[in-house]
Amino acid sequence: MKTCCVSILIAIATILCAPAEALNIVYLSPCKQTTQCTYWTQVQTHMQKAANDLHVNLSILYDQHDDNFREQIAKMRQIEAMSPKPDYVIFTPLPGLISYKTLVKLESLKIPSLMISGEIPPNEVDSYKKPREKFKYWLGHIFGNNVQAGRRLMEALQTQQNESDTYSDTYSDTYVVALAGSKQHSESENRIAGLKQVVAAGNTHLQQIIPTDWTETDGFYKTTKLLTRFPNTNVIWTAGHRIAQGSTSAIETLGRQSNISIGTVNFTPQTFAALQAGELHAVVGGHSVTGALGLVLLFDHANKRDFAEIDNGVQFPLDFGLITRDKLDETLLHFKAWSKLDFSSLSVFLNLQRTKHYFNVFPPKEG
Structure with missing residues (x-):
C-alpha cells in the first residue's frame, strides 16, 4: 500500500x-x-x-x-x-x-x-x-555588464604589465592606447567608461582612445598608427576580438610583442587560441x-x-568572466x-528545488 x-x-x-x-x-x-x-x-x-x-x-x-x-x-x-x-x-x-x-x-x-x-x-x-x-x-x-567588462579588462592588463616588470623593485606606469568600437554602439561606449574608471584611479596614462569599425583591418591600421605616435605604449586595450586580431598582427609586424600587454572582449575560439599562443594576455567575455x-x-x-x-x-x-594566460586552462575548461x-x-519549472534563475557567464560547477 x-x-x-x-x-x-x-x-x-x-x-x-x-x-x-x-x-x-x-x-x-x-x-x-x-x-x-x-x-x-x-x-x-x-x-x-x-x-x-x-x-x-x-x-x-x-x-x-x-x-x-x-x-x-x-x-x-x-x-x-x-x-x-x-x-x-x-x-x-x-x-x-x-x-x-x-x-x-x-x-x-x-x-x-x-x-x-x-x-x-x-x-x-x-x-x-x-x-x-x-x-x-x-x-x-x-x-x-559592459562597464564592468571595460574596467575588469583594464585592471587585468595593468596587473599583467606590473608583473612583467621583474627587473624593477617598483612598478612602472602603464601607458595605454585604447581601440574602441563604433561610436554608435553603446557596448563600446560603456566598455570605454569602465576603462576610464581604472585610469582615474592613477598610475595609468591613457594616451588616446580611437574608434574603429570593429574589424581586423581597422585594428591593424590604427594600432600601427598609434604605436608610431606613442612609442612608449605598453598596454593595448581593445573593445572587441576582431579589433584585437588586427592589433596583435600590428605589434608582430612592428616587433613589439615582448613589451606590450594586449587584451580584448569576447570569448571566441580565436581569442582562446591567441591566449594560448601568448598573443593576448587577458580576455573578458562569456555574455x-x-x-x-x-x-x-x-x-x-x-x-x-x-x-x-x-x-x-x-x-x-x-x-x-575573465581569462588570463596564467589561469587559462582551468577557466577555459569551466566556460566550455x-x-x-x-x-x-x-529551469525553475522543471526543478522544484530551484527558487531563483541562474545568471552567470560560467556554468554552475558540478557538486
Whole structure:
C-alpha cells in the first residue's frame, strides 16, 4: 500500500511539472547566415543547445546584408506572415531606435519578446523605458555588464604589465592606447567608461582612445598608427576580438610583442587560441550565453513561472568572466562546460528545488 501511494505521488508530480506543448521561439540574428559572425555564432550555438535540452522549437531569421540594422524591422514582415505566430521573439537591441520600432510592431502583434546580449544606447533609454512599462509584451532584458567588462579588462592588463616588470623593485606606469568600437554602439561606449574608471584611479596614462569599425583591418591600421605616435605604449586595450586580431598582427609586424600587454572582449575560439599562443594576455567575455539563459526564462514564463516575480526584476546585467594566460586552462575548461550542461537543469519549472534563475557567464560547477 505504501509503495502504491508513493507511485501515485510521483505520477501526480510528473503531471504537474510536465511542460506545455513545445514552444515556438524566433531569434532575430544580427548577421548573415553566410557570414562568419564569430560572436553571434557562439550565441546561437548556446541557444540551440538550450532549445534542444528544453524541447523548444528555435527558428533563426538571418540578415540578408552585412551591417544593415534596418533588417531587424524588415523581419517583422516575416513574423507577421507566420501562421501560427511564434510564442516569443528574442533579439538584440540595435541603435538608432531600430529596436524601438521592432518593439512597436511586436506589441501590435501581441507577441512577447526578450532582449539579449547588447545594451540600449544611453541616449535612447528614456524612449524605451523599462521592460513591461511602455511595452507590456517586452518581458525582459538579459545582457553583459559592459562597464564592468571595460574596467575588469583594464585592471587585468595593468596587473599583467606590473608583473612583467621583474627587473624593477617598483612598478612602472602603464601607458595605454585604447581601440574602441563604433561610436554608435553603446557596448563600446560603456566598455570605454569602465576603462576610464581604472585610469582615474592613477598610475595609468591613457594616451588616446580611437574608434574603429570593429574589424581586423581597422585594428591593424590604427594600432600601427598609434604605436608610431606613442612609442612608449605598453598596454593595448581593445573593445572587441576582431579589433584585437588586427592589433596583435600590428605589434608582430612592428616587433613589439615582448613589451606590450594586449587584451580584448569576447570569448571566441580565436581569442582562446591567441591566449594560448601568448598573443593576448587577458580576455573578458562569456555574455554569449545570454541567449541560452534567456530561453530558460521564456520556457519558465510559458509554464507560469514568471521571472519578474521569481527573480524580482526584468533587467539582468551579467558580469563578464575573465581569462588570463596564467589561469587559462582551468577557466577555459569551466566556460566550455556549457556544451555539456543540460540547460533544463536551470529551469525553475522543471526543478522544484530551484527558487531563483541562474545568471552567470560560467556554468554552475558540478557538486
